[in-house]
Amino acid sequence: MAKSSRLHIAEAASEGHSPRGRRSTVIAAAAAHLARVIWPRRSLITGEAIAGPGGIEPDLWPSLDFVRGPICARCGEPFEIDVDRDQVCGDCLVTPPAYDRARAALLYGDAARAMVLALKRQGRRDGLALMGSWMAHAGEAVLAEADVLVPVPLHRFRMAQRGFNQSVWLAAALSRRCGVRVCLDALVRRRSTPSQAGLTADGRRRNVQGAFTVQKGAVSRIAGRSVVLVDDVLTTGATVEACARVLKRSGAARVDVLTLARVAGAGTHPI
Numbered sequence: 001m002a003k004s005s006r007l008h009i010a011e012a013a014s015e016g017h018s019p020r021g022r023r024s025t026v027i028a029a030a031a032a033h034l035a036r037v038i039w040p041r042r043s044l045i046t047g048e049a050i051a052g053p054g055g056i057e058p059d060l061w062p063s064l065d066f067v068r069g070p071i072c073a074r075c076g077e078p079f080e081i082d083v084d085r086d087q088v089c090g091d092c093l094v095t096p097p098a099y100d101r102a103r104a105a106l107l108y109g110d111a112a113r114a115m116v117l118a119l120k121r122q123g124r125r126d127g128l129a130l131m132g133s134w135m136a137h138a139g140e141a142v143l144a145e146a147d148v149l150v151p152v153p154l155h156r157f158r159m160a161q162r163g164f165n166q167s168v169w170l171a172a173a174l175s176r177r178c179g180v181r182v183c184l185d186a187l188v189r190r191r192s193t194p195s196q197a198g199l200t201a202d203g204r205r206r207n208v209q210g211a212f213t214v215q216k217g218a219v220s221r222i223a224g225r226s227v228v229l230v231d232d233v234l235t236t237g238a239t240v241e242a243c244a245r246v247l248k249r250s251g252a253a254r255v256d257v258l259t260l261a262r263v264a265g266a267g268t269h270p271i
């Protein structure tokens with residue numbers, strides 16, 4: 001081939017005119033689209049436009065309080081002092097929860113709250129991949145033994161009102177990350193309970209008493225299985241406690257809980 005022809009082909013390729021050039025342009029566009037899906041362009045905390053990957057303004061990352069260090073082996077409450085890995089907190093010793101272990105990615109501070117509200121009230125889905133990866137990391141031990149992910153359900157009235165269940169979205173994002181399948185119809189919220197907001201721990205417990213049931217058709221997919229309940233926030237634990245109780249009654253071998261965030265001092269915190 002003449003030198004000028006080779007040059008022409010090289011120039012065309014560099015401009016995306018050759019088949020190979022077009023292919024790389026298409027791949028680059030697809031990668032950019034994927035990056036926008038995976039890495040949102042609006043901050044997950046402030047909603048402001050941000051440049052580059054990450055989903056959060058670089059100076060706001062420290063405001064996210066990831067659960068680290070020693071935690072109660074049962075409820076996941078962080079300890080302030082270094083303890084053995086299987087240490088259980090006083091609350092769990094006195095009143096063991098119906099679930100086996102609860103784990104969360106974040107402590108529910110202002111930044112986590114803003115993210116959860118954007119997910120729940122605005123239906124923002126662009127942070128799900130990131131949230132799913134955080135939850136997969138925080139729940140590594142429970143997911144290693146999991147057979148099925150079960151999102152905490154909404155009552156059908158609330159579902160009709162909101163149009164989506166953020167716990168289902170989180171479970172799906174988590175499933176994509178860890179490969180454990182989601183069972184969408186295992187639990188039903190049969191009573192439309194008033195919002196848990198503003199209630200004390202006792203009030204929350206009474207509020208969700210008898211609110212959940214396992215669908216008859218789903219019992220065979222729950223019995224003998226290791227279930228991971230998925231929710232957005234663990235506040236007092238009353239909701240997951242009520243869910244875990246009915247799942248165990250239906251024969252679940254174990255029920256662990258994995259949430260995006262948890263309130264520090266869960267169990268005593270009126271929200």
Ligand SMILES: [Zn+2]
Binds near residue numbers: 072089093
């Ligand atoms: Zn505990």
